[in-house]
Amino acid sequence: MLYRNIMHSPHAPAPHHDHDHCIADALTRADALCAERGARLTSLRRRVLELVWNSHRPRGAYAILEDLSQQDGKPAAPLTVYRALEFLVEQGLVHRIESLNAYVGCAAPGAVHSGQFLVCAACGNAIEIDDPRIRSAIDATAAEHGFRVQRPTVEVRGLCPECQEKVP
Amino acid sequence: MLYRNIMHSPHAPAPHHDHDHCIADALTRADALCAERGARLTSLRRRVLELVWNSHRPRGAYAILEDLSQQDGKPAAPLTVYRALEFLVEQGLVHRIESLNAYVGCAAPGAVHSGQFLVCAACGNAIEIDDPRIRSAIDATAAEHGFRVQRPTVEVRGLCPECQEKVP
DNA sequence: TGCATGATGTTACGATATAACATCCGTTTG
DNA sequence: CAAACGGATGTTATATCGTAACATCATGCA
Structure with missing residues (x-):
């Protein structure tokens, strides 16, 4: 039932899904979105996005930094990655998981959504959800508090x- | 006497509420809860709890560390504070605000609640709420995902x- | 071509958090 | 009481996360 929906959802990939395709899709969507917006998805930013998408687990900035350094054969500076991540987050291509100090690719960039995640404590996967009930409950209680x-x-x-x- | 920020919060509705009373209440409730549970609210842990309650704004571990050091006239180690905070969070006396890497006193320790906060970007106050609609929406969507x-x-x-x- | 602007590089540093091990101290138990 | 035990705290060092300040490079456009 619902379990199967998960298996086929881009938000919660099956254990052995074609992740290369995942990455390619994400990059294609990012190219399109940025072109549409006139945002500059530079080579560096695109590479960082690709590294974020390396898995469905949120990755720390320094993990990405290491990958980047290894690719280039020389160490990159933290700011290099943080600035790229800042751009990607602004464009909605990547989300920051506050409780992990880590970053994960957005499953539905371009769509309006509110940053909701189911984070598995065991495997580390972050399943992005966008439940209007949660959002409207938040809006309602905030309104009641004048917030x-x-x-x-x-x-x-x-x-x-x-x-x-x-x-279990 | 330590300097204290007097902040407006739903638990202290008046802008210039009697914050000393706030703190005293929190400590009294903590004493009672820990006694009831057989948890050891030691002198150090109690002092850290008091420092967390110094305002209604989430405070960083290192801010608390400075207060502690100043009280004692000698520098304390980070671990001293982190360990006390760990205990306080376990006991539900303090909450960690992930998006701020900071800690705030729990408004209703002992009661079942789920860690919901309205965090003001301007004044920094964290208003603790416990909206069953949010919680049940989360439970519902999690159940649908088998999470x-x-x-x-x-x-x-x-x-x-x-x-x-x-x-405005 | 040369300027304006945004992107990236470089260096240094600040902020947050934990590991590993030693010591203290109250409680239990012989 | 003393010895053993276990949890709490102290000490030192280090890991991890993030940013400030300023220099240089690249790209598009007048």
């Missing part, structure tokens, strides 16, 4: 279906 | 009513 919402952050730590089976 | 919830984190960045008036 003006700018950026809602929802990060649910727990166990994904696969990891529940492994460690 | 087992361990710890939901909801941190809504925005502007509190007072700061909206100041900077």
